[in-house]
Each structure stands twice: as structure tokens, then as C-alpha cells.
Amino acid sequence: MSKIVLQGINKFYGTNHVLKDVDLTIKDGEFMTLLGPSGCGKTTTLRVIAGLERPQSGVITLDDRVIVNTEEQYFEPPAKRGLNLVFQSYALWPHMTVFDNVAFGLKVAKQSRAEIKKLVDSALSRMQILEYAGRYPSELSGGQQQRVAIARAIASSPKLLLLDEPLSNLDAKLRIDMRSELKRLHQEMGTTIIYVTHDQVEALTLSTRIAIFFEGVIEQVDTPMEVYQNPATLRVANFIGNPRINLLEGKAKTDSKQLTVTSALGTHVFAREQCAVFPENTAFDCTLGFRPEQITISRQETPDAVRAIVYSVMPAGSETLIQLSLSGQTFLAKQLGIKRYETDETVYITVPQELLNIFDQRNGALMKPADSEEM
Ligand SMILES: Nc1ncnc2c1ncn2[C@@H]1O[C@H](COP(=O)(O)OP(=O)(O)OP(=O)(O)O)[C@@H](O)[C@H]1O
Numbered sequence: 001m002s003k004i005v006l007q008g009i010n011k012f013y014g015t016n017h018v019l020k021d022v023d024l025t026i027k028d029g030e031f032m033t034l035l036g037p038s039g040c041g042k043t044t045t046l047r048v049i050a051g052l053e054r055p056q057s058g059v060i061t062l063d064d065r066v067i068v069n070t071e072e073q074y075f076e077p078p079a080k081r082g083l084n085l086v087f088q089s090y091a092l093w094p095h096m097t098v099f100d101n102v103a104f105g106l107k108v109a110k111q112s113r114a115e116i117k118k119l120v121d122s123a124l125s126r127m128q129i130l131e132y133a134g135r136y137p138s139e140l141s142g143g144q145q146q147r148v149a150i151a152r153a154i155a156s157s158p159k160l161l162l163l164d165e166p167l168s169n170l171d172a173k174l175r176i177d178m179r180s181e182l183k184r185l186h187q188e189m190g191t192t193i194i195y196v197t198h199d200q201v202e203a204l205t206l207s208t209r210i211a212i213f214f215e216g217v218i219e220q221v222d223t224p225m226e227v228y229q230n231p232a233t234l235r236v237a238n239f240i241g242n243p244r245i246n247l248l249e250g251k252a253k254t255d256s257k258q259l260t261v262t263s264a265l266g267t268h269v270f271a272r273e274q275c276a277v278f279p280e281n282t283a284f285d286c287t288l289g290f291r292p293e294q295i296t297i298s299r300q301e302t303p304d305a306v307r308a309i310v311y312s313v314m315p316a317g318s319e320t321l322i323q324l325s326l327s328g329q330t331f332l333a334k335q336l337g338i339k340r341y342e343t344d345e346t347v348y349i350t351v352p353q354e355l356l357n358i359f360d361q362r363n364g365a366l367m368k369p370a371d372s373e374e375m
């Protein structure tokens with residue numbers, strides 16, 4: 001069992017406030033990804049969990065054992081926490097072969113020779129580097145070294161694994177292979193994994209939940225599905241999804257019962273019950289969010305459709321991206337397969353009202369989520 005709870009973690013480097021009141025619970029067996037742009041504090045969070053950095057305030061528990069309590073000046077030493085780490089810069093022993101690097105932890109754990117060989121070979125073949133077992137790290141490419149580092153961390157079937165951008169040096173194909181290996185490993189071993197990446201596709205495909213950081217603050221912790229369908233803020237909405245979410249300016253008005261939104265897509269009315277927050281009797285600027293695949297394009301006019309102009313068409317084999325222009329704003333639609341539209345052609349588009357995200361521009365917060373029943 002491995003469960004980690006971070007409460008009220010603050011970390012400063014000099015005057016630089018790097019982690020701001022971070023609260024995060026990582027459940028047993030979870031694949032939790034810390035996602036966010038460069039410099040937002042992902043590596044620092046891992047280092048604080050591993051015990052390589054001391055936060056100025058906060059409490060961390062590991063399986064109900066307190067490992068950090070700043071009020072009591074208690075910091076359990078890294079070695080006692082028993083965590084397996086793979087760093088952004090993979091520190092391999094230069095004087096040991098690949099085999100010995102991976103076997104190192106197992107030898108310390110005093111396993112039999114035959115057992116060690118079996119575990120090392122299995123970890124190396126998973127990472128597709130068994131043929132390099134006899135080489136030294138200096139004789140390997142960056143991507144190969146990175147896979148040795150992962151093999152070393154997984155060889156002992158750890159209960160808890162901390163991985164900091166472990167696939168960053170791999171080419172596109174290997175990265176997809178390794179993602180699939182990590183996903184299988186997680187399922188087979190039931191390991192709790194804390195994974196750092198700034199690649200949102202990686203986060204969406206691997207994780208059971210994602211914690212999204214901006215400038216040391218966690219803005220949302222949710223399943224990949226929820227983060228994608230209902231981003232908690234405009235910042236998260238902009239960060240998740242490729243191609244990006246479409247954002248459209250609108251005007252919002254509430255009375256005591258309903259929210260009325262007017263935009264280039266027309267007028268939409270939502271019941272109070274559909275809203276996550278409901279400021280009564282106010283008018284404010286809002287932003288409508290909808291994903292490229294949620295747009296339906298037709299050449300026939302229908303009552304609820306709005307007129308748009310095709311700005312450009314980008315076929316990409318399995319899908320076609322269509323840039324549309326609507327009342328001076330452009331956005332992107334995605335359709336499966338090859339679609340033929342002419343540049344400057346007039347089309348009629350609809351976006352299902354239930355799927356719209358409505359954000360309050362005053363604070364960027366999601367006020368009307370998508371209705372998941374409709375997806
Ligand atoms: N040892 C250090 N001393 C001083 N400042 C540091 C130190 N380590 C990190 N920082 C600063 O703390 C902030 C967060 O850094 P961190 O390494 O956690 O970012 P990150 O989210 O992992 O980014 P990346 O995706 O680029 O790896 C940055 O502003 C960084 O410059």
C-alpha cells in the first residue's frame with residue numbers, strides 16, 4: 001500500500017515562492033500526473049516528496065506515517081522513505097554496465113543471482129534495451145540511458161515510483177511504446193506512480209488523475225476525462241487538448257433562475273441547476289469553450305445553425321481540420337476522415353448547447369460545465 005498526502009506545502013527558493021499551499025492526495029495504486037508549463041513547480045514537488053528538498057511549511061504523510069512536519073521540524077531522511085525515483089537527468093553509475101546499474105538495487109536487497117538475472121532481463125526487455133546489457137552508460141544514446149534509468153526503477157517492482165519526465169529524450173515511436181509499457185506495468189504491479197510531464201497528451205493517456213499546476217498553484221485535480229471535458233479554469237482549458245479548445249467571447253446575464261449567454265453562436269439559456277456557480281441578477285463578460293470535434297458542419301441551413309465561412313482546410317489523413325470564421329472570430333473544427341470543403345465556402349455549424357463550457361471572465365472559473373450525460 002502506498003498513499004501520499006500533502007497538506008499546505010509551501011516552498012521558497014530565496015524570495016521565489018515556488019509552491020503555494022499545495023494540497024494533494026495520491027491514492028493507493030493511483031497513476032497521478034503532475035502537469036503544467038515549464039517552471040511551475042512539478043520537479044520541486046517530487047523532490048519535496050522524495051526528501052531532497054525541505055518545504056518551509058506543510059505536512060506530508062506516507063501510508064499514514066508522517067514523513068514531513070515543518071512545525072515540529074521533522075523531515076524523514078530520503079533513504080528511510082524507500083521511494084524509487086527517475087529524474088529528469090538520469091543519474092546512472094558511469095563505472096557500471098547497464099546490467100549492473102539495473103541490478104544494483106536488487107543486490108542490496110539480497111536476492112539470489114538467478115532471481116536478479118531474471119528481474120533485470122525482464123526490466124531491460126520491457127524497455128527494449130536487453131541487447132545493451134553489457135555496455136557502459138557512456139556508450140549509450142540519451143534515450144537509451146533514460147530507459148536504463150526506468151528499468152532500474154521498475155526492476156524491484158516498487159510500491160511507489162516517482163518519475164520526472166522519464167520519456168523526454170525518446171523519439172515519437174519509442175515514446176508511444178514506452179507509454180504503453182508504463183501503463184501495463186502500472187496495471188500489473190499495482191504500483192502507485194507519481195509522474196511529471198509538461199506533455200498534456202502523455203498526461204491524458206497515462207493517468208488515473210491529473211494535477212494541473214500553474215506558477216506553484218494546483219488549479220485542478222481530476223480524471224483525464226473530466227479535465228478535458230470540464231476544465232476548471234480558462235488557463236486549464238487553454239493548456240489541455242490538441243488542437244486547442246475554441247474560445248468565443250460572449251455576454252452573460254443572470255436573474256434568479258437562469259443564465260442567458262449571447263455570442264456569435266446565438267443565444268443560449270441554461271437553468272440555474274446546470275451551473276456550478278450562479279451569481280444572481282448580474283451581467284458580466286463570459287467565454288464559451290467548445291472542442292473542435294464537437295462542431296457539426298453542414299451545407300444545409302437548419303434553424304439552430306449559424307452561418308460561417310471556411311477559412312482553410314487541413315487534411316491530415318485520419319482527420320481533417322477546418323478553420324472557420326464566424327463574425328470576425330476564427331475557430332477550428334475537427335472531422336474524422338477526409339472532408340472536402342472549398343476555401344471561402346459558406347457552411348452552417350452547430351455546437352450542442354449541453355456540451356458548452358461557460359467561463360466567467362472576471363475570475364476565469366468554469367461556471368457552466370458540460371452535461372456529461374450528453375457525451
Ligand atoms: N535549486 C533551486 N534553487 C533556486 N531556484 C530553483 C531551484 N530549483 C528550482 N528552482 C526554481 O523553482 C521554480 C520551479 O522549478 P521546477 O524545477 O519545480 O519546475 P518544473 O515545473 O519542474 O519545470 P520543467 O518543466 O521546466 O522541468 C522555477 O522558477 C525554478 O527556477
Ligand SMILES: [Mg+2]
Nearest residue numbers: 042043044088
Ligand atoms: Mg522539472
